[in-house]
Structures are given as C-alpha cells and as structure tokens.
Amino acid sequence: MDFRPTDEQALLRRTVREFAETEIRPHVREWDEAQHFPIELVPKLAALGLMGIQFDERHGGAGMSAVDYCICIEEVARVDPGVALSLAAHNGLCAAHINFFGSEAQKQTYLAPLARGEKVGAWGLTESTSGSDAAGMRTAAVRQGACCVLNGAKTFITHGRVGNVMVVMAVTDRSLGTKGISAFIVEHGTPGMSAGKKEDKLGMRASDTSEVLFENCRIPADRLLGAEGQGFVNTMQVLDAGRIGIAALSVGLAQGAYEAALAYSRERKAFGKTISSFQAIQWKLADSATRIEAARLLTYRAAYLKDRGERTTLESAMAKLYASEIAVRMADDCVQIHGGYGFVKDYPAEKYFRDVKLLTIGEGTSEIQRLVIARRVLART
Numbered sequence: 399m400d401f402r403p404t405d406e407q408a409l410l411r412r413t414v415r416e417f418a419e420t421e422i423r424p425h426v427r428e429w430d431e432a433q434h435f436p437i438e439l440v441p442k443l444a445a446l447g448l449m450g451i452q453f454d455e456r457h458g459g460a461g462m463s464a465v466d467y468c469i470c471i472e473e474v475a476r477v478d479p480g481v482a483l484s485l486a487a488h489n490g491l492c493a494a495h496i497n498f499f500g501s502e503a504q505k506q507t508y509l510a511p512l513a514r515g516e517k518v519g520a521w522g523l524t525e526s527t528s529g530s531d532a533a534g535m536r537t538a539a540v541r542q543g544a545c546c547v548l549n550g551a552k553t554f555i556t557h558g559r560v561g562n563v564m565v566v567m568a569v570t571d572r573s574l575g576t577k578g579i580s581a582f583i584v585e586h587g588t589p590g591m592s593a594g595k596k597e598d599k600l601g602m603r604a605s606d607t608s609e610v611l612f613e614n615c616r617i618p619a620d621r622l623l624g625a626e627g628q629g630f631v632n633t634m635q636v637l638d639a640g641r642i643g644i645a646a647l648s649v650g651l652a653q654g655a656y657e658a659a660l661a662y663s664r665e666r667k668a669f670g671k672t673i674s675s676f677q678a679i680q681w682k683l684a685d686s687a688t689r690i691e692a693a694r695l696l697t698y699r700a701a702y703l704k705d706r707g708e709r710t711t712l713e714s715a716m717a718k719l720y721a722s723e724i725a726v727r728m729a730d731d732c733v734q735i736h737g738g739y740g741f742v743k744d745y746p747a748e749k750y751f752r753d754v755k756l757l758t759i760g761e762g763t764s765e766i767q768r769l770v771i772a773r774r775v776l777a778r779t
C-alpha cells in the first residue's frame with residue numbers, strides 16, 4: 399500500500415490548480431451571477447486534457463487513470479464547483495457511457511469529439527416524475543423500420559441546452575421493467591429534440607441545467623448504445639464510476655471552503671486576537687481537516703479499485719455519501735467562521751454554501767447511497 403501520489407500526479411495537481419487559479423478564479427462570481435456556462439473555457443479545458451480525462455488517446459482522450467481524474471475534478475472544484483460539475487457530467491456520465499458500452503464506430507464518431515472538447519456531452523436519465531426511482535421513466539423509444547422514435551421529457555439535464563451529444567435512457571419494452579430500458583445517442587439539432595426550461599438554480603449556476611424534450615424525434619436505429627434492454631443495468635455501472643467523480647468534487651469543494659475559512663481565521667480579529675487563537679475555531683478547523691482527509695482517502699480508494707478493474711458499487715457509494723455530507727458541513731462551518739461576512743457575496747463562503755447542496759442530491763441522493771450501502775452490507779455473509 400502506498401498513499402503517496404506519483405511525481406506525475408503531483409505535477410498534474412499543480413498544473414490543474416494553476417489553471418483553475420488563472421483561468422477560472424477571476425470569473426467565478428460573474429459566471430455565478432449571470433448563470434453563465436463558460437463555453438469559451440472549453441477549448442482551454444480541452445488543451446489540458448480535461449474534456450477527455452480517462453479515455454484512450456486513440457479516442458481523443460488524455461489516457462489518465464481514475465485517481466488522476468479525481469485530482470483534476472478536485473482541483474477545479476476547489477475554485478469553482480459549477481465548472482467541476484460540468485466536467486463531471488461531460489466526462490463521467492455522457493462520454494463514460496459511450497466509452498463503456500459504445501461500439502468502436504460510436505466511439506470514433508461521438509466519443510472522440512467529446513474527448514477532444516469539440517463537443518459537449520449531456521446524459522439524460524431523470525424525468526419530472528422519476529429521479530431516485532429512475533426505472534419509473536416514461537420516455538419511450540419505438541422502433542419504426544430503420545429508425546427509433548423517441549417521445550418524452552428529461553428533467554434537470556446538465557448541458558441540456560449547450561450540449562451537442564446526449565445519451566438518453568428510454569423504455570423500449572415496458573413489460574420487461576428494468577430490462578426494458580435502453581440507451582440511445584442523440585445529437586442536438588435532431589428534429590423533434592429541443593431544450594426546455596433553463597433551471598434558475600440555488601448553486602452550481604455556471605453549470606447549464608435544463609429540461610430536454612422529445613416529440614416524435616426520429617433517430618437511426620444504430621444510435622442504440624449497448625445492447626437493447628441493457629440501458630438500466632449499464633446506467634448503474636456508469637453511476638458507480640460517476641459517483642467517484644462527485645465524491646472528488648465534494649473533496650475539492652470542501653478543500654476550497656476549508657482554505658477560505660483558515661485564511662480568514664488568521665486575519666479576523668476579535669477581542670484583541672485573531673479568531674484562529676480561539677479554541678472553538680481551532681476545533682472546527684481540526685475536525686474539518688480530518689474529515690476532508692478521510693473523504694479524500696475513501697474517494698481515492700474507490701478510484702484505485704476502479705483502475706484495477708474491480709466493481710466499486712459499495713466503495714463509490716461510501717465515498718460519495720461521506721464526501722458530500724462532510725462538504726455540506728465544511729461549507730456551513732466556512733460561513734460560520736466568516737460570521738456576517740460569510741453571508742455576503744464579497745467572500746467565497748456563501749457560494750460554497752449554495753453550491754454544496756447539489757452534492758447530496760445529484761447522481762443519487764444521500765438516502766439512495768445509504769440504501770445501496772445497506773444492501774451490500776446486509777448481503778455479506
């Protein structure tokens with residue numbers, strides 16, 4: 399067992415951190431206020447390999463490991479969790495689904511431009527009446543000759559408006575339950591597909607979120623992604639990997655909030671002393687530093703197992719659950735340590751506080767992670 403990053407990983411962290419500090423930090427507030435998805439940043443993200451972090455170089459990717467992926471997401475999230483969420487949805491959901499289950503032709507046609515950052519990816523599972531209970535989806539795909547016709551609506555889709563390529567889950571045979579759900583690749587601009595309402599969000603506002611509607615949307619039958627009827631099972635596998643990314647995002651956000659709180663506690667004076675000299679503040683910092691390290695280790699363990707090709711359902715759920723919940727606590731402590739200044743936009747604390755709540759909801763709520771963990775724990779002999 400070796401807990402140290404390799405020299406290459408240390409360099410990767412420094413490189414992504416420097417990029418986030420220079421290219422993202424100056425715009426964080428502006429993008430948040432305008433609810434602007436920074437499409438102009440995509441070529442720069444791509445130049446660093448961040449649009450195709452874990453994919454093969456022959457598919458346009460940077461060929462990095464799952465642990466490297468965590469480092470990248472963490473460092474972007476430390477500065478702007480909204481941009482990190484976009485990276486996680488693009489890499490960890492849309493492109494990953496095509497990478498795991500696409501044919502070679504689909505990888506060349508769709509994965510490679512996504513990985514090179516020429517296109518932005520979206521992934522549609524959730525609907526207005528089915529989130530946690532994803533198998534209750536209503537969107538349907540009906541075969542008509544050489545085409546499939548999609549009808550339905552997806553809700554809360556990251557890059558629903560700005561994405562070029564979307565992986566969509568739809569019912570192909572309702573009588574088969576979860577075995578009657580299939581995945582399809584749909585290109586934005588296909589007649590019958592349109593972006594619906596853009597969500598006005600509490601946080602993560604630099605990440606585009608909207609409805610996506612399908613009305614008699616005809617796509618060639620060869621856009622089926624993976625085997626027919628395997629869409630739901632494959633989705634669970636995509637989420638096992640995706641949740642490691644959300645765990646890394648949580649660690650990065652918590653790290654950013656912790657650093658902001660630490661720096662402020664060293665400057666702010668009360669009763670003639672810096673507030674960092676008060677034991678009440680020191681304990682908050684000590685507990686925070688400890689929790690962040692524990693979350694990071696759980697996250698890297700899940701990533702390490704994924705790199706070894708092992709199934710990580712349990713480890714991913716544990717990492718996602720713990721990291722997102724300690725991040726919520728860290729963002730709360732960050733506001734508390736800032737006092738009144740934590741409540742205004744001149745300091746980063748209030749934004750971390752707004753952004754963080756998505757992390758216990760997206761890619762499976764905390765309740766669903768506990769359900770996954772409990773099932774696995776109870777199945778042990």
Ligand SMILES: Cc1cc2nc3c(=O)[nH]c(=O)nc-3n(C[C@H](O)[C@H](O)[C@H](O)COP(=O)(O)OP(=O)(O)OC[C@H]3O[C@@H](n4cnc5c(N)ncnc54)[C@H](O)[C@@H]3O)c2cc1C
Pocket residue numbers: 487520521522523524526527528529530531553554555556557599602607756759760761762763764765766769
């Ligand atoms: C900003 C943002 C971006 C998103 N991006 C995407 C995306 O790109 N693609 C996509 O497909 N989806 C996306 N989502 C959707 C997200 O994954 C869902 O919101 C999430 O899975 C929860 O589903 P829901 O909102 O329908 O809540 P519900 O499932 O209705 O849950 C409501 C509450 O009930 C609880 N609950 C539900 N079932 C159980 C149970 N069995 N036991 C205990 N408690 C339960 C939940 O934990 C929650 O507290 C995004 C959401 C947001 C807010």
